[in-house]
Each structure stands twice: as structure tokens, then as C-alpha cells.
Amino acid sequence: MLEWIALLIVITILTSAVAVLTIRNMVGAVAAVSVVGLGVSVLFVLMHAPDVAMTEAAVGAGLSGVVLALGLRKLGLWRLEDDKGTSHPLVPTSRREDNTDA
Numbered sequence: 001m002l003e004w005i006a007l008l009i010v011i012t013i014l015t016s017a018v019a020v021l022t023i024r025n026m027v028g029a030v031a032a033v034s035v036v037g038l039g040v041s042v043l044f045v046l047m048h049a050p051d052v053a054m055t056e057a058a059v060g061a062g063l064s065g066v067v068l069a070l071g072l073r074k075l076g077l078w079r080l081e082d083d084k085g086t087s088h089p090l091v092p093t094s095r096r097e098d099n100t101d102a
Contacts, residue, residue, distance in 0.1 A: 006046055013039035026077045030068045037061035 016035040023029045037060025044053035 002046065006043065009039050009042050009046075013043075026072050027069075030065055030072065033068065034061045034065040037064065 013036050016032045016039065019032040020029050020036070023032060037056060040060060041053045041057040044050075044056055
């Protein structure tokens, strides 16, 4: 039974890793990277290494996801766009886009 759970987790990790490379949305890619870190953390728990699992969860899923998200925001790539290319209504626009008079 434990082997099947580990196999399912490995498939999830591999699928998320491929998704990181193929997703065009940067926010989705950051989320997929976090899923990979959480999957590796669960594998460490299954291998009876809770200290390594906690470290991987904190660094692999938590800290690196936050750092990547802040980097996207700093570069201006933190946009949720719909199929038409317009920004999502919940994402704040920059001052230049709001000022249509100039």
C-alpha cells in the first residue's frame, strides 16, 4: 500500500515539474514549483525523515515560492490574464494604465 502512495506522489511531482516548463502563466508556474516541493516533502515523510521533510516543506514550498512570487512582482510579470489578454479584474493595474488622460 505504501508503494502505491509513493508512486502516486512521484507521478504528481513529475506532472508538476513538466507543468512548470509548459505553463505560460508565471503565477501558475510558481504554484507548480510549490507542488513539487510539497511532494518531495511528503516523500521524505514516507521515508521516515521528518526533519528533512519539515526543512523541505519550509524551503522548497514555502520560502522559494514566496521569493519567486516577489521576483515576479518586482519584474512586473505578476499578472493574471484571461484568454483575451486583458488583466484580471482582481489584479490591481499600474498607475500608467489607469491614467488614460495623458
